[in-house]
Amino acid sequence: MQIKVIRDILEKNDKSAEHVRRLCRERGITLINVLGSPGAGKTSFIQSMLEHLPGKKYVIEGDIASTIDAEKIARMGVNVVQINTGGACHLIADTIYDALQQLTPEAGAIVFIENIGNLVCPSSFDLGESLRVLVSSAAEGDDKPHKYPTTFQTVDLIILSKCDVKDVIGFNDGYYRQGLRMLDLEDKLLEVSFRTGAGEQELADYLTTKLAYIKKGL
Ligand SMILES: Nc1nc2c(ncn2[C@@H]2O[C@H](COP(=O)(O)OP(=O)(O)OP(=O)(O)O)[C@@H](O)[C@H]2O)c(=O)[nH]1
Ligand SMILES: [Mg+2]
Ligand SMILES: [Zn+2]
Structure with missing residues (x-):
């Protein structure tokens, strides 16, 4: 019974994600879903x-609470919509559709979505994005690909931040890369x-x- 409910949620979200994808295709928008742990x-x-x-860019900021990140983006002179989930630990496609209606990005623009800081469930929710990026910081430790393989496996690009x-x-490069190699993901780093x-x-x-390849549909 519970499994059925979870499937229903994901199926409903997949349909909404298709609406987002169609909207982006029609308007020539490239959507980038940014995943990663808090901080x-x-x-x-x-x-x-x-x-x-280069080019016109917009941002959709997802957070459980606050407008801290949206304010940072707005200070750069970039149009931004803040989504506060009020507790939900991932973004859903329906909300992204609404946010895009508010942003009305111009044709050819890139729209970044900052997902909720969480290395688990955001990876299960398709937002209709063209590209999914994981920001994985060295500060989180070198074992993350070993411990959270599902999220790593759903992304197109893995950015290891905080290399400084x-x-x-005491970050062990070899151990981190071994985790990626086991998932056949080393070339995405x-x-x-x-x-x-x-x-x-x-x-x-x-x-x-x-992004140029994505625009050409390759
Ligand atoms: N040393 C170092 N600090 C960094 C780097 N990237 C980000 N930080 C710092 O790490 C902290 C968190 O960075 P954010 O970019 O706010 O992280 P976030 O993932 O958006 O955080 P949440 O939205 O709260 O989940 C900030 O104080 C940044 O200045 C980096 O490459 N090196
Ligand atoms: Mg943030
Ligand atoms: Zn969640």
């Missing part, structure tokens, strides 16, 4: 890409520090190429 660096990644990527603190916390700026330009270049 992993999701907002830092979005802020960095707002600076580095690897030595301080890019390393960066949003503090020192190391790897930021490479990340922007990679995303620019990837």
Whole structure:
């Protein structure tokens, strides 16, 4: 009985995600769903890409409470919609559809969605995105691909942030990469520090190429 209820929720969400996908296709919008633990660096990644990527960009901020992240984005002069879930630990496609109606992004724009800080259930909810990115910080430890394989397996790109603190916390690169290799995901990894700026330009270049392929439908 309970399993049936969970399936119903996911099936309903999948239908809404298709509506979002159709809307984005019609309007030429590229949607990027950003996943990661609380404090992993999701907002830092979005802020960095707002600076580095060309073209018009918008942001949908998901948080259980507060407008802290939305305010950071708004201060950059970027249009942003804040979704407060009031306790729910993931975003759903219905809400993204509504947020897009409010944002009315122009044709050709990129829309970033910052999902709720959570390494578990956001990965089960398709938001109709073209690209799913995981921000996985070195500060969380080198065992995360081993312990949370499901989330790692659903993303198109894994960004290892906070590489500047690897030595301080004793991050074992080999162990982290071994976890990715077991999931056949090592080629999806890019390393960066949003503090020192190391790897930021490479990340922007990679995303620019990837988004161009997505737009061509490849
Ligand atoms: N040293 C270092 N700090 C970073 C890096 N990236 C982010 N931070 C810091 O880590 C903290 C959390 O970063 P955020 O970008 O707010 O993380 P978040 O995932 O958006 O956090 P929530 O929205 O609260 O889940 C902030 O104090 C950032 O300045 C990094 O690469 N290196
Ligand atoms: Mg944030
Ligand atoms: Zn959840």
